[in-house]
Amino acid sequence: MSQNFTPPAPDSYTAAPAPAPARSGNIGLAIPGAAVTALAAGAAYGGIMSAINFQIGYLAAGVGFLVALVAVRLGGRNPILPVLSAVLTLGGVYAGYVLDTAIGIEKRQGIPVGELLTTDFANLNQYYVDNIDPISILFYGIGAYAAFQTARKAAN
Template sequence: MSQPVPPPGNPYAQGASDPSAGQNPYAQGVPGQQPAGQNPFGPGASQQPGQNPFGAYPPAPAPAPRRNNVGLGILAAVAAALVTAGIYGAILGGIEAQIGWAAVGVGFAVGFAAGKVGGSNPALPVVSALLSLGAVYLGQLVGIAVYASKEFHVSFTDIFLDDFGGLTTAWSEGKDVMTFLFLALGAAAAFSGAKKAAA
């Protein structure tokens, strides 16, 4: 009895004359299938090697140029010293007492203004500390004048402008350890503020 011969071209028959005999038509090499080891859904499916499949990232911004203008920094520090001295004096005269945080605020404002405008010049923290000493001292004089104007019912401007020598005498007679401590706190805060603002 003869064995039936499978029809020619049957890809599933054993020993068929098809050149791909013995191979699974659903295995590798089927047209349209990705090569072995490559994920058709991976990032390399449609992009070139090294290309970001989610789009290019924007370039990092260039660093800002460092400021270094000593003159403008000193002018800013002087302006801050005058403004904060007036505020500091008004606080002292209003509450009739000295408070450390106010002196620290004066110094930090002076140093911050110098560093923000003038940049990282190493002279600015030192200049800021010196200007802060003057600002705290001037603020204490303003505070004495504010207190005296309330106590003696005299105009503040008359006391501050016409009797400035009397104010300095009153400051000298009333100074104590805390007075110099507040001066030092203001200077330290100015030095630190200038460093931080220029960073």
């Protein structure tokens, strides 16, 4: 039993839907979002360092990772995001070290952390700069590198 197949006329096919547009993102939202993430992750980094009384490079990389993910999620594929993420991560890691220093001073001298971070910030910063160690500088690099690479790869 043979059946004859007749294809439908070309006019009867429905067109395939157009592909979804590439997500462009919003760089104006990515910058403050990543900055807030850098401060929050940096504060967590400082709190953890203070609680365990030890520095961990993976935590600095974690700060960079979080900053980059937020930046790319909000900013899309903008080529400035890897550099922006690295710079904001440096600020976040700095915030963590300053918070750790403030907590240490509070434990030793009894000066409240809030006072150190507000009215006495210039002295706190100077104390931190005077006592920075090479491993801290390495961790700045680890965090910035992690942020740059995460944002670069996530944007592709």
